[in-house]
Amino acid sequence: MTFASRHIGPDAEAQTQMLKAIGYASLEALMDAAIPEVIRWHGELKLPGAASEEETIAELREIAGRNTVATSMIGLGYYGTFTPAVIRRNVLENPAWYTAYTPYQPEISQGRLEALLNFQTMVTDLTGLTTANASMLDEGTAVAEAMTLARRSSKSKSNVYVVDADTLPQTLAVLRTRAEPLGLELQLVDLDAGDTLPEEFFGLHLQYPGASGAVRDHAALVEAAHGKGALVTVAADLLALTLLRAPGEIGADIAAGTTQRFGVPLGFGGPHAGYLAVRAGLERSLPGRLVGVSKDADGAPAYRLALQTREQHIRRERATSNICTAQVLLAVMASMYAVYHGPAGLREIAKRVHDRALAVAGGLSAAGVEVAHDAFFDTVTAVVPGRAAGIVEAAAGDGINLRLVDADQVSVACDETTTTAHVEAVLSAFGAAPAAAAESGTRPLARTTDYLTHPVFSAHHSETAMLRYLRKLSDRDYALDRGMIPLGSCTMKLNATTEMEPVTWAEFANIHPYAPASQTTGYEALVAQLEGWLAEITGYDAVSVQPNAGSQGELAGLLAIRGYHRSRGETHRDVCLIPSSAHGTNAASAVMAGMRVVVVACDDNGNVDLSDLAAKIEKHADALAAIMVTYPSTHGVYEKGIADLCGAVHDAGGQVYVDGANLNALVGFAKPGKFGADVSHLNLHKTFCIPHGGGGPGVGPVAVRAHLAEFLPGDPLEPGDHHAVSAAAHGSAGILPISWAYLRMMGPDGLAAATGVAVLAANYVAARLRDHYPVLYAGNEGLVAHECILDLRPLTKATGVSVDDVAKRLIDYGFHAPTMSFPVAGTLMVEPTESEDLAELDRFCDAMIAIKGEIDRVAAGEWPKDDNPLHNAPHTASSVTADEWEHAYPRSLAGFPAGVDRTSKYWPPVRRIDGAYGDRNLVCSCPSPEAFED
Numbered sequence: 009m010t011f012a013s014r015h016i017g018p019d020a021e022a023q024t025q026m027l028k029a030i031g032y033a034s035l036e037a038l039m040d041a042a043i044p045e046v047i048r049w050h051g052e053l054k055l056p057g058a059a060s061e062e063e064t065i066a067e068l069r070e071i072a073g074r075n076t077v078a079t080s081m082i083g084l085g086y087y088g089t090f091t092p093a094v095i096r097r098n099v100l101e102n103p104a105w106y107t108a109y110t111p112y113q114p115e116i117s118q119g120r121l122e123a124l125l126n127f128q129t130m131v132t133d134l135t136g137l138t139t140a141n142a143s144m145l146d147e148g149t150a151v152a153e154a155m156t157l158a159r160r161s162s163k164s165k166s167n168v169y170v171v172d173a174d175t176l177p178q179t180l181a182v183l184r185t186r187a188e189p190l191g192l193e194l195q196l197v198d199l200d201a202g203d204t205l206p207e208e209f210f211g212l213h214l215q216y217p218g219a220s221g222a223v224r225d226h227a228a229l230v231e232a233a234h235g236k237g238a239l240v241t242v243a244a245d246l247l248a249l250t251l252l253r254a255p256g257e258i259g260a261d262i263a264a265g266t267t268q269r270f271g272v273p274l275g276f277g278g279p280h281a282g283y284l285a286v287r288a289g290l291e292r293s294l295p296g297r298l299v300g301v302s303k304d305a306d307g308a309p310a311y312r313l314a315l316q317t318r319e320q321h322i323r324r325e326r327a328t329s330n331i332c333t334a335q336v337l338l339a340v341m342a343s344m345y346a347v348y349h350g351p352a353g354l355r356e357i358a359k360r361v362h363d364r365a366l367a368v369a370g371g372l373s374a375a376g377v378e379v380a381h382d383a384f385f386d387t388v389t390a391v392v393p394g395r396a397a398g399i400v401e402a403a404a405g406d407g408i409n410l411r412l413v414d415a416d417q418v419s420v421a422c423d424e425t426t427t428t429a430h431v432e433a434v435l436s437a438f439g440a441a442p443a444a445a446a447e448s449g450t451r452p453l454a455r456t457t458d459y460l461t462h463p464v465f466s467a468h469h470s471e472t473a474m475l476r477y478l479r480k481l482s483d484r485d486y487a488l489d490r491g492m493i494p495l496g497s498c499t500m501k502l503n504a505t506t507e508m509e510p511v512t513w514a515e516f517a518n519i520h521p522y523a524p525a526s527q528t529t530g531y532e533a534l535v536a537q538l539e540g541w542l543a544e545i546t547g548y549d550a551v552s553v554q555p556n557a558g559s560q561g562e563l564a565g566l567l568a569i570r571g572y573h574r575s576r577g578e579t580h581r582d583v584c585l586i587p588s589s590a591h592g593t594n595a596a597s598a599v600m601a602g603m604r605v606v607v608v609a610c611d612d613n614g615n616v617d618l619s620d621l622a623a624k625i626e627k628h629a630d631a632l633a634a635i636m637v638t639y640p641s642t643h644g645v646y647e648k649g650i651a652d653l654c655g656a657v658h659d660a661g662g663q664v665y666v667d668g669a670n671l672n673a674l675v676g677f678a679k680p681g682k683f684g685a686d687v688s689h690l691n692l693h694k695t696f697c698i699p700h701g702g703g704g705p706g707v708g709p710v711a712v713r714a715h716l717a718e719f720l721p722g723d724p725l726e727p728g729d730h731h732a733v734s735a736a737a738h739g740s741a742g743i744l745p746i747s748w749a750y751l752r753m754m755g756p757d758g759l760a761a762a763t764g765v766a767v768l769a770a771n772y773v774a775a776r777l778r779d780h781y782p783v784l785y786a787g788n789e790g791l792v793a794h795e796c797i798l799d800l801r802p803l804t805k806a807t808g809v810s811v812d813d814v815a816k817r818l819i820d821y822g823f824h825a826p827t828m829s830f831p832v833a834g835t836l837m838v839e840p841t842e843s844e845d846l847a848e849l850d851r852f853c854d855a856m857i858a859i860k861g862e863i864d865r866v867a868a869g870e871w872p873k874d875d876n877p878l879h880n881a882p883h884t885a886s887s888v889t890a891d892e893w894e895h896a897y898p899r900s901l902a903g904f905p906a907g908v909d910r911t912s913k914y915w916p917p918v919r920r921i922d923g924a925y926g927d928r929n930l931v932c933s934c935p936s937p938e939a940f941e942d
């Protein structure tokens with residue numbers, strides 16, 4: 009069998025049956041009817057023909073072999089680390105964790121929510137702050153979010169953000185990108201050189217330890233900044249914080265950084281979980297997802313996402329940030345590293361790292377080499393006038409990468425994997441020898457407070473206990489390894505095992521993002537090939553994989569548009585038109601790119617209202633920068649008006665941004681770069697098989713036509729005109745082999761077939777459910793694209809049964825609910841994808857029809873409105889086996905509704921969760937064990 013026939017669920021016979029059900033003779037006939045001819049592209053993608061799984065692995069082995077796995081002691085926020093094997097195999101390589109969706113349905117996500125609560129607790133404990141979110145995309149973007157958080161929260165009128173000169177260079181690059189469009193002014197101060205703080209500023213950024221390795225006492229600076237009404241962010245290394253005084257203890261308002269060295273492989277830059285934590289009083293300004301404790305219908309403690317009204321889904325252009333997909337899988341890994349090692353284990357690791365650094369410094373001093381700082385944690389900067397390049401070269405000869413700071417300085421960063429042999433090799437590169445380790449002397453900033461005191465960080469230190477804890481948590485969750493997740497707009501398709509395998513190979517996993525180019529030729533080749541294939545698929549001229557989520561691709565694309573207008577002297581163009589149906593990230597990204605959002609209405613058929621568009625274009629003609637439209641639309645329809653829309657915006661001097669999240673409906677059949685768009689982002693974690701990881705990682709490449717190519721993101725370490733939207737040149741490079749493998753194994757025919765079957769599956773589901781639930785929008789010949797919206801509003805009005813009730817009842821039937829109330833409140837959006845076979849599609853449709861039958865019984869008055877299987881869903885094993893059962897319907901119907909396999913039933917661990925209660929009583933770190941006692 010070909011890989012395509014493994015990836016695509018329905019076989020030829022099933023496809024015939026499905027086509028018959030919707031009245032088409034062939035996939036081609038269906039696609040001809042569904043896709044408007046104005047956008048249709050007729051041709052064969054110029055991609056290599058499909059390779060088998062075995063051939064693909066062999067090719068990837070060869071590419072990986074071109075990378076050199078050296079010992080990287082470069083530092084700058086990226087460190088060697090040992091991923092505990094029990095975590096690698098049972099989290100990173102385990103589909104129960106990596107195929108899960110973002111925990112918007114908390115009742116079926118308690119496992120990963122607990123892991124994320126552990127993550128938040130780990131971050132708040134170590135930083136000494138009160139509330140941490142459930143991950144950021146990397147350190148650079150986390151620090152940028154801290155800057156805008158400070159701007160929102162500071163009372164200072166100043167637009168000056170002060171940044172210490174010893175900040176990581178890539179962080180500075182991302183800060184520059186983010187500050188400029190918002191009119192914020194970065195002021196670099198060299199605190200060591202005696203620079204003083206400016207008169208007025210709204211925020212101060214400090215690195216702790218600094219990029220040079222120096223550990224400085226920031227207490228007086230924090231006080232001085234507070235005196236000006238400014239907020240202080242400390243970008244802190246969490247491992248260092250096991251030994252050093254925490255930022256929160258000196259009054260820092262915000263801490264930001266990365267958790268990479270907590271067991272997450274380097275991956276040439278990512279994916280890794282960034283973190284962001286704040287002091288009390290700032291939690292409502294925090295960007296990103298936040299896990300909190302609430303209670304279920306029985307009053308039992310239960311976890312769910314807290315304070316969601318801050319997020320772009322609801323606040324749109326007034327959101328705290330555009331972040332959507334974050335780094336959940338990596339946050340889970342980092343939190344489990346802390347759970348596995350515990351506070352004493354982490355401290356021991358940190359001490360060992362520090363001892364190695366002391367040994368380096370001691371050897372250098374004994375040999376008369378000047379060490380730049382007395383106080384350091386893991387990184388030693390040596391002052392070697394004129395000799396730096398030679399020393400770095402000598403170390404490279406021993407397989408060790410050091411950091412060439414400049415012609416006169418070399419930095420040596422130690423980590424968990426550094427051995428005494430490494431230390432000797434480093435010293436010999438300097439012409440020095442090991443010496444009796446100099447005493448660290450006094451440690452003025454030694455930590456005196458406890459951390460990770462919650463029992464979860466002490467209970468799982470044996471491998472047996474850890475294995476069982478991971479299994480217990482993943483068993484609470486519903487992921488693609490249990491059944492379909494028909495989430496509209498999210499494309500929860502197969503994440504094939506062959507695609508995943510290369511991710512943990514050392515030649516991909518253990519490469520430092522700033523390793524010398526000679527060591528990364530395999531990665532460069534893979535990136536260039538993947539970018540080329542994505543350009544061919546989308547019809548654009550250039551692609552950058554740097555953005556590490558769709559939201560970041562949006563920002564990068566809008567910044568390209570901004571750069572283009574400015575290059576032509578049209579700096580006044582700042583209006584971004586966005587249809588009312590758009591994803592929340594669109595509006596939030598536009599604001600971050602310095603644009604004003606103007607909403608365009610949709611007509612009764614869900615299409616962009618072309619007359620309102622014309623009116624808005626006319627009104628803002630001189631100021632028009634761009635339009636952002638999703639295609640096919642978020643309503644799941646191929647809009648015919650798209651070509652006219654592009655033309656109208658271009659005529660007015662604007663650029664067209666097509667949000668490519670729905671590319672699964674286009675691959676092989678239409679190319680945004682050819683039907684009028686100028687720029688798109690793609691979501692490799694949707695269309696191109698990177699798993700969702702429970703809410704990340706993702707990759708959001710930005711693709712542009714030739715005139716925008718010069719405005720694509722650039723290398724954060726290469727100063728120049730190019731902005732950087734992430735801390736590493738190729739963003740989350742470590743997971744690019746997944747999408748590469750998918751494209752390599754599918755080939756042009758397989759990809760087109762996938763698109764066809766995705767559209768077929770959505771139309772099949774729409775056809776089967778249409779008589780039970782109205783399908784809200786349709787295009788040509790009543791066809792939908794790759795997803796369909798089921799309208800529950802009339803039923804809700806007539807019976808009181810809400811979209812929530814149906815979503816929760818689907819859990820009892822063994823399903824993850826479709827997308828709820830997006831893009832239309834009170835509806836469900838179903839995207840089955842090409843990977844679900846006919847039996848699974850039918851099981852879903854049967855469940856939805858059976859649920860409609862239950863709604864009818866409520867309508868008929870057979871069951872009370874407040875006591876029926878929908879209202880009380882989901883049902884736990886505990887609730888249906890309770891000694892008392894006083895409901896109007898039988899236990900068997902509650903727990904084993906029609907079609908449920910009694911031998912392999914998924915039982916949710918909690919009943920329906922009260923979200924509002926948790927927001928009123930905000931708890932965002934691990935609750936005490938007593939909270940779980942009856």
Ligand SMILES: *Cc1c(COP(=O)(O)O)cnc(C)c1O
Nearest residue numbers: 332333497557558559591669706
């Ligand atoms: C998923 C999605 C996004 C955001 O992508 P992330 O990777 O989550 O940042 C933007 N637009 C649409 C239409 C989407 O479905």
